[in-house]
Amino acid sequence: MLHRLNINRLLLAITLTGLSLVFGMTGFMVIEHYHPVDAFYMTVTTIATVGFGEIHPFSHAGRLFVSFYIMYNLVVVAYLVSVFSSFIFDGELRKIYNMIRTDQEIRRFSGHVIVCGFGRNGRRAYQELIANGVRVVVIEMNQELMKSHAEGETDEDYDGDGAPGGNIYSVFGDATADRVLKQAGVERASSLITALPKDADNVFVALSARALNPRLRIIARASQKTSESKLLSAGADSVVMPDEIGGSHMANLVVRPEVIRFLDLISGLSADKMRLEEMSFEQLRKELRGRSIRELDVRSITGATIIGLRQASGDLLVSPPVDYVLASGDVLLVLGSEEQIETFEVRFRQL
Structure with missing residues (x-):
């Protein structure tokens, strides 16, 4: 989301500069009756404040126009400089390049798995999938959450399946939006895991993903028992309730501990995996x-x-x-x- 916001700021700065150029040329042509080439020249020199002088003396209306035009451009130029400065000194150009490169990589994916939400459940699912050599694309709204996880991992942890620069292949946005799911390659994916905090959001993701890819295998997280039937009706193939699984696991550690230790061996939760x-x-x-x-x-x-x-x-x-x-x-x-x-x-x- 932050990268998208910065791109929007850059596009706004470029748009304002273009509008200023068109506005200046129009003013000089209408008020001072300049030829388009002369109007362009006067507009550029006025925006740049180089002070080369007028092609011919301005009328009173022309002087008023130029005065207000200069004040307007002071604001536009200041905004343009601030945007470009942040892109140059804060590394935004490199970040945008990596984001575009990652998007291009994702467009070539097929048969991959999409994980919606990078909380505790989504992160664990991602790690398990990567450990098994599965290619994964994560959809998450919180960029800082993804950044903190990436900083704690080494390049070896990704086993060659990470995005350029050792990062996670990720799409930043709302997983309930069709546009975001398509950006993650849902139409070409083999499976989708939706582990968003709210059951209603998981229902919506399952519904949207099923409509976009009828062959997709969908595994959904649920907090409430009543959400299970809704998720299945929305198109989920399987529903997992972590709270119920956790409670059952703890109870079984009391009544049949050796069985649970054996299951931990299989699931990789034990040291002797x-x-x-x-x-x-x-x-x-x-x-x-x-x-x-x-x-x-x-x-x-x-x-x-x-x-x-x-x-x-x-x-x-x-x-x-x-x-x-x-x-x-x-x-x-x-x-x-x-x-x-x-x-x-x-x-x-x-x-």
């Missing part, structure tokens, strides 16, 4: 398709474990039978360490 990965039948190497889970022998080859399987029908099988033969539409859920999952990806994923 494990990774839960999925691989669809279509992503499996062609020569491995049509084999049973026993024949794939994932555990012996990689050390990772197949803990679940979602069938094409939508049914979820926990610890699927070893004689089950994978079919089109099936998705394997595999658990292991980072090293084990990387080995699994190399040995089983279609290149």
Whole structure:
């Protein structure tokens, strides 16, 4: 928003200068009957206050016009100088260049994820997506919030997916506006996470995003239970309520602490991080398709474990039978360490 405001100030200064030029030429041509070239010359010398003198002596009306015209231009020139000074000495030109460059980069994105809101939930979602090599565009109104986060990160934290200069690919504006969503590439995105503080805003974002991209996967944050049905009706595929999840998590730490510690391992909240990965039948190497889970022998080859399987029908099988033969539409859920999952990806994923 701040960059947009500064650009508007620059455009206003240029517009006022152009209007002053047109106004001066018109005055000299109408009052003193100057030729357009002479009128342009007199206008420029008057604005610049160089005092080269008149082409011919002014009439009383001409002198009054020039007097008021000079006073008007003192204000215009002072404003123009102040705007250009801020652009030169405050680094605004560099910031605008980076903003334009980032916008051009975003226009080339396809299949990326949009995160609306960079509060606690949005920031955590962004970090998790970046850690998994996903390209992300953030929509946020508060530039200072984005700046404070960027200053606390190193270039390595972005793993090459950051914007020019190590910053986050971001669009500053109201995520509920269609123009802002389009600027973030919503029509080409694969998923959108809306984590704005107000449920009503999240409903509006889901509604607008669904209209702009019917194929978009939308995950929405909700504070109130009553907002869940509204978000689903607006087009959200999934609704997450952080407060309810947090309360349930704390209660489960009392009644089943080891289960929660295991889930923390999978989610990356624990120091000994494990990774839960999925691989669809279509992503499996062609020569491995049509084999049973026993024949794939994932555990012996990689050390990772197949803990679940979602069938094409939508049914979820926990610890699927070893004689089950994978079919089109099936998705394997595999658990292991980072090293084990990387080995699994190399040995089983279609290149």
